[in-house]
Structure formats: C-alpha cells, structure tokens
Amino acid sequence: KAGVTQTPRYLIKTRGQQVTLSCSPISGHRSVSWYQQTPGQGLQFLFEYFSETQRNKGNFPGRFSGRQFSNSRSEMNVSTLELGDSALYLCASRRSSGGVTKNIQYFGAGTRLSVL
C-alpha cells in the first residue's frame, strides 16, 4: 500500500507570491491534516479535512487555506507569502473509522518551502 505522497518536495517562492501544496493520502484514509514545522515554533497544526469538509483549524492567519477533493486528496494554499512562511509542511492521513488504528496519523515526507 502506498504511503502519504506530498508534492512537490521542494519549493522556492518570493514574498507576495502564493503557493499550492498537494497531498495524496493512503488509500482508504478519509482524514487529512496539515502541519507546519519551523525551527522556532516547532510542529504546529494547521487544519484537518474529512469528507471534503474542514473539521478543525489551528491558529494561523486566513492566508492559509486548504481543501479536500472527493478522492480525499488535499491541497493547501498560502497566499501573499511572507518570509516567516518558510517551513517544512507536513501532511498526515488517518483512517478515522473502525479498528484500533483509526487515530494513528501517517505522515508524508513533507514539502520544504523557502520564501525569499
């Protein structure tokens, strides 16, 4: 079974631009969550999507948005990029129903975003 796939692996953007990151969950997983990892703030929760609906949102400005498609694939968008948005963005999927593993989140390899 394929794992969580994130594309692209690396991105370089300039301030003011916008960026879209993609995440394909493990087959059969309906929940996708996004996290931001920076040296200063550590790992922080951005949002969770389930069945195309945002279920939870972390404490991030409205420039950060996301969506989920009917095949459970998810995209994350950051508009008007700032230098502080440089980070590793991690996507995680989980089954979310049935069985003892429903609460386990499986992570992708991340997208490294550099804002110049």
Next chain:
Amino acid sequence: AQTVTQSQPEMSVQEAETVTLSCTYDTSESDYYLFWYKQPPSRQMILVIRQEAYKQQNATENRFSVNFQKAAKSFSLKISDSQLGDAAMYFCAYNGAGNMLTFGGGTRLMVKP
C-alpha cells in the same frame, strides 16, 4: 488547551545501551492517545509507538517501550539495545478529542558507536 513538554533537547547513548526520553503533558481530557514519532534527517515522520490513555498496560514495540503514568501525566520512551539507525529527532505527541496532534519540542538522540 493541551501542552506537551519534552525537557531534554538532546540526548546521547552508546550503541547497544538503553536510553529513556521524557515527556510530560497537560490536559483536562480523560480519553486521549499518546504517540512517539521519530524524524530522521530525511524528515519523514515515522510512528514509533502509541498508547491509549484508557489502557493501564504500557505499550511495547520490539526494542521500544513506554512508561505511561496517567496521574502524573508522564509518557517516557525507553529504547533498548540502541542502534545507529535510532539516531533522529523524537517527538512526543498528544491526540485528544479534536483529533489534532499537539507535539512537544522534540529530543535529538545521538547514538555513539
């Protein structure tokens, strides 16, 4: 809000020896899950072990085991027979009703040959 604290930014262990990484958390919830994730230089976050709060028995996965003290809100990870491949950042994580993971700051584990 839940918080997770890892008080050891860095730890070092000799190959084949045992090391324990500490984690404490704060929550008012009674039903939750705790996890240890490993992040090697490749940056891929890998699940090491998980513990359901309602279970009194400590989880074990091969060389990895936890000491879960619910009343003390403590969740330490013990790595036995340490191997060079165990060198990585280790993150303790809490998962409560919101289904979002709250992470500790991480512990960098170095393994000396």
